[in-house]
Amino acid sequence: MAYKPQYYSGTTSVGVNRRKHMSGDLEKLRDISDADIVTIMGHRAPGSDYPSTHPPLAEMGEPDCPIRQLVEPTPGAAAGDRIRYSQFTDSMYNAPSIPYFRSYWGAINCRGCDPGTLSGRQIIEARERDIEQYTKVQMDSEMTDPALATMRGCTVHGHSLRLDEDGMMFDMLSRTELGSDGNVYYVKDQVGIPLDAKVNAGKPMSEAETSKRTTIFRCDNISFGGPCTAEKRTLDEGLITLHHMWERRSKWGFRPE
Amino acid sequence: MVTKSDTKPVQIEIFPRRFLKPATAQRLLDEIYRSGGILRITIQGPNLPKTVPYGPGKGIPIEENMNMLLELGDQALELRVKVGRIWLELESEDRIEGVKAVCERMLPFPFSIKKKQIFRTKPTVSDYAKYGSEVEDKRILGLVDPKAMKERDLAILSDTGGDS
Numbered sequence: 001m002a003y004k005p006q007y008y009s010g011t012t013s014v015g016v017n018r019r020k021h022m023s024g025d026l027e028k029l030r031d032i033s034d035a036d037i038v039t040i041m042g043h044r045a046p047g048s049d050y051p052s053t054h055p056p057l058a059e060m061g062e063p064d065c066p067i068r069q070l071v072e073p074t075p076g077a078a079a080g081d082r083i084r085y086s087q088f089t090d091s092m093y094n095a096p097s098i099p100y101f102r103s104y105w106g107a108i109n110c111r112g113c114d115p116g117t118l119s120g121r122q123i124i125e126a127r128e129r130d131i132e133q134y135t136k137v138q139m140d141s142e143m144t145d146p147a148l149a150t151m152r153g154c155t156v157h158g159h160s161l162r163l164d165e166d167g168m169m170f171d172m173l174s175r176t177e178l179g180s181d182g183n184v185y186y187v188k189d190q191v192g193i194p195l196d197a198k199v200n201a202g203k204p205m206s207e208a209e210t211s212k213r214t215t216i217f218r219c220d221n222i223s224f225g226g227p228c229t230a231e232k233r234t235l236d237e238g239l240i241t242l243h244h245m246w247e248r249r250s251k252w253g254f255r256p257e
Numbered sequence: 258m259v260t261k262s263d264t265k266p267v268q269i270e271i272f273p274r275r276f277l278k279p280a281t282a283q284r285l286l287d288e289i290y291r292s293g294g295i296l297r298i299t300i301q302g303p304n305l306p307k308t309v310p311y312g313p314g315k316g317i318p319i320e321e322n323m324n325m326l327l328e329l330g331d332q333a334l335e336l337r338v339k340v341g342r343i344w345l346e347l348e349s350e351d352r353i354e355g356v357k358a359v360c361e362r363m364l365p366f367p368f369s370i371k372k373k374q375i376f377r378t379k380p381t382v383s384d385y386a387k388y389g390s391e392v393e394d395k396r397i398l399g400l401v402d403p404k405a406m407k408e409r410d411l412a413i414l415s416d417t418g419g420d421s
Contacts, residue, residue, distance in 0.1 A: 042313075154312030161303060162341065165275050165366075170339060172305055174321035192309040193317060 007108075010238030014222045017215045018238070021101040024109035026141035030202035037136045040151055040199055042189030043084045043128060050128050052080035074112040076127020086135040087123040087190065088149055089156045091169040094214040094221060095148040096205075099159075101215045102143065110134045120159030121152065139201065142213055146184035147204030150176055153190035167204060176201065264349035266296055268375040270342055271360060273368040276302065277340040279325045281363070286343070288359045290329050294352040295345060297376060297396060298329070302341030344375045 007022040008015060020026060035046035044050065054060065057078050062068050090098055097105070099122035106115035106124045113126040113134060124134060135151070138144055147168050150158070152175065161170040166178045173192040179185050185198040205213065211221050217236075225233035235243075277285065282300070289295065305322040309315055325336035347353065353370065360368050377399035380392055387401045 154314075155306075155310060157303065162274065162276050164339075165278050165281060170276060170303060172303060172322075172339075173309060173319060189314075191312040191314045192319070193314040 007104075008238060009241045010236045012217075012222045012236050012238070013212060014215055014217055015236065015238050017096070017213060018101055018104075021097055021143060021215060022104045022108055024105060026137070026143060028140050029142055030140055032136065032139050032199070032201060034132065034136065036199045037132060037139060039195060040186050040189055041084070041086055041132065041135060042153070042191055042193060043082075050076075050079065050081050053082050054080040056080050074127060074130045076130035077112055079127075079129065081128040081130070083125055084128045084131050085123050085125045085153070086131055086138075086151055087121055087153050087156065088138065088144070089121045089152045089158050089169070091148040091158065091163065092120075092160050092216060092218075093148060093163055093169075094207075094210040094216060094218065095169075096145050096210065096213045096215065097138075097143040097149065098214075098216045102138065105138075105143065106134065121156040145205045145210055145213075146176065146201035147178070148210060151186075151190040155192065167207075178204070264351075266346050266348055267350045267353065267372055268344065268346045269353060269356065270344050270371045270373060270375060271356070271368060272342055272371065273360075273364055274366045277364075279327070279336055279340070282336070282340040282343075283327055285360065285363045286327060286329055288363055289343075289345070289356055292352070292355045292359055294348045294355070296348055297344075297346035299344040299375070300327075300336075300338060300340055300342075301344060302338040305337060305339055346376060 005023070006019075008018045010016075010018070038044065038046045057073055057080070088097075088099075088102060090096075090102070092098070099117045099120070102122040102124070103115035103117040106113050110124070110126065110130070112130055113124050116123045116125070124131060126134060139151075143149075148163075150169060150171060152158070152171070152173075155173050157172055158170045163169060168176065168178055168184070173188060175188040175190070175192060176184050176186055179198075179200075183203055184201045186195065186201055187198050188194050214221065217224050219228045224239045225235040227233075286298065290298075305319075305325075307319060307322055309317045309319060326333050327336050345356065347356070350372075353372065357370055360370065376396075378395070380388070380390075380398055381401070383401040383403040384392065384398055386403075388397075392398060
C-alpha cells in the first residue's frame, strides 16, 4: 500500500483544515491575475523582465555533483532570479491560515522556498518567479480571506488587534479598503507604496464561513477541549499530540551528564 | 471642560468590540459630551502614522491618516490613533448609566464598560523631569511625552536667545 502522509491529527474542523493546508489540497475561491499579484508584491513592474543575480544554470556549467543531478532546479533558480519575498498578516479573528500553517504549506508544497514564522506574520522567500507563483496560490485559495489576511511587507501590526467596524483587519498603512461593491481592494503594494490602479482581491468571507475554514483554535469557535468554562475538558487529539511531542523533546533535550 | 462637583468622580473605560471609524467616534463622543458630567476624556488605540515608518516606502505620506479631526464642544483635536478605548472621568457614579445608554444607542456592536482607576495619581519620571516635585494641577499627570522630538514638537518663536 502506498504511503499516505497524515500531516496532522485531530477530529475538529480546525484539525481538518490544518491537514488541508499542509497537504496543499486547497479549494480555489478566486482568480487574481498574475499581473495583479506582481503589482501587490511590488518587486518588479508587471510584464518587465526578471532581474537576475547569476546567469542561467545551463550557461554556467555546474560542477559534477550527484545532488545537483538528482534535484531539478526550480524555474527561478534555473533562470538565476533574485530572491524575493511575500509576507502575510493573518488576523487571529478566525483568519483561514494562521502563520504556522502558511509555513507548513510552504515547507511541504513549495520547492526552493524559505518560510519564516513570526508571532503575527509569515514570510516566504524564494526565487522571484517561484515566489510569484506561490503567492498566487495563497491569494487565490481558501488560505486567504482578503478582509482577514493582507500581504504586508512591513508595518505588519494587525494580527492580534480588534477588527475595524467593517470587519477588515487593522492596518496602519491602509493598504486595503472595502469597496462599495463589497470587494476588498489593494490600494497600496505590500510595503505601502500607492498603486496606480486598485487591485481587486475578491469578496470577504462571511463570519460563518471564516469560522468554518479557520485553522486557529479559539474559545469562541472551536477550542482545544470544549468550552473554557466546562468542568472537564476533553482535549483535541491535535493538542494531545503536541503535548506528546513537547514532552519527548523536553526529556530528550535534558541530558544531565 | 471642567465641572465642579461635590460628588466623588469615577473613571470608566469603554471598550468596543471593534475599532471605531473617526465618524462613529465623533458621533459617540458628541453624545457622551452632551450627556454632561464629563471631567476628562482620553482616547486610546493603535497609532496611525502620517508617513510610512519603515521599508522601501519610508516617508511616503499616508493620505488616509491625514486631517482627521475630533470636535468636542468648542475644541478640535487631531485624531492620531484608531479609536479602540475611550477613558472617561465622570463627576459621579450616577453618570455611568447615561454613558451606557449612549453607547447602546450609538454603537452597532457589543461593548463593555468597566469602572477602574485609569488616570495617574502620582507623577511619572517624565512628569518629574518636566515639572519638578510639585505639580499643582493633578490632571496633567502622565501627559508628558518623553519621546517628543525637538524638530517635530517644538516651535521656536524667536531666535534672539531670550531676554538675557
